Amino acid sequence: MRKAAGRTASGRVRGETRRRTLESARMLFNGRGVARVTTRLIAETAGINEGNLYYHFRTKASLVVALFAAFEEEAAGLAAPDGAERHELAPHVEVLRRWFVLTWRYRFLFQDMAAVQAEAPSLRPRLVRLSARLQAETRRSVADLAEAGLIAIPPGFEEPLLANVWIVSSSWIGFLVLNERVRAVRETHLRWGYNQVLSLYLPYLTEPALVALAALPEPSFSGEA
Amino acid sequence: MRKAAGRTASGRVRGETRRRTLESARMLFNGRGVARVTTRLIAETAGINEGNLYYHFRTKASLVVALFAAFEEEAAGLAAPDGAERHELAPHVEVLRRWFVLTWRYRFLFQDMAAVQAEAPSLRPRLVRLSARLQAETRRSVADLAEAGLIAIPPGFEEPLLANVWIVSSSWIGFLVLNERVRAVRETHLRWGYNQVLSLYLPYLTEPALVALAALPEPSFSGEA
Structure with a gap:
């Protein structure tokens, strides 16, 4: 005993x-x-x-792999809203906010993806899978918002939009590090990146969506280390 | 003699x-x-x-540096149109096409910027300068197009647009390599990247600009090795 x-x-x-x-x-x-x-x-x-x-x-590589697994686990919780929430703007925007909090917590994965892949090449297929799943969730979000009349994307504009959402979502940190000579990414940067992605959707939001968006409180990214 | x-x-x-x-x-x-x-x-x-x-x-690093110098020299020729051409759409679009031809010729710089910087750290400030200059040219392009009534960007939308243009222009190759498992970037990819950047501007182009754009021949990226 x-x-x-x-x-x-x-x-x-x-x-x-x-x-x-x-x-x-x-x-x-x-x-x-x-x-x-x-x-x-x-x-x-x-x-x-x-x-x-x-x-x-x-090894250091095994630490990188363990942290990536933690990132994967947290990312698994990021799904487009279900049920009645599907047709409201706020829950979709909240998923975006949570994605930014997550990329912020694990920003080394995005700041220097080449070094991460060099350290742990086994992560590559997992990164590809994760990226595919998150893009599918974004596609589902956009479809639900369109169904609810909150977004109106002309034919032929949706695929480029979805790809750009992913490119900006995963490359905004690299932009800051290179162009703004940012050494340590901080909360204001996180807010900047979030707004960069949101700005991709803005031209396609309908009037009711813009009203709903304006009524949302400023997203909080604080308290994240 | x-x-x-x-x-x-x-x-x-x-x-x-x-x-x-x-x-x-x-x-x-x-x-x-x-x-x-x-x-x-x-x-x-x-x-x-x-x-x-x-x-x-x-050293290999000196080869990387010499190639970067060649890239810089070619990029020096990329400027927003001057004179009467300032107020026409086609010359501005042509600068974008030429940027894509250039990034295609030197795509190793964008596919693996971390490895390039690791090989030749001295390139970093030069890359920062080049990036700043090209962003300034894009800003000038957008201002000229606005003056000519070819683009109409609501207040507050211009800065996010300009940053996204640069993010997508410099990160599209990384997206393809990760998501499409592209091993060798080809002409169709180049066209894809070009359209991704163009799609960022599309929501803001005015009717005359859309008419002018539709009248342009498909851009050619062929013959580039």
């Missing part, structure tokens, strides 16, 4: 160490880029010794 | 070797990515020995 309790407690400690290590890695990757972060620095930041880190994650 | 002729002739040979080496490097970088191309392969493809290549370019 005592032994079992012991196992559980040490299991809890191990889980907590793993969680803290991942969190430290995520924040360091976000702040400095994957290539410039060593496992030694991650261990230091997490307040554990390197041997302990090594017990959980053999 | 004979000696001078000899110097000139050998100078011509050196110039030709240099040109052929750069052309081989450009095509290999475009086809396989900078990281996967060795100087040995470049020498082989150019039909010269490695010692000769080394005489012209000490």
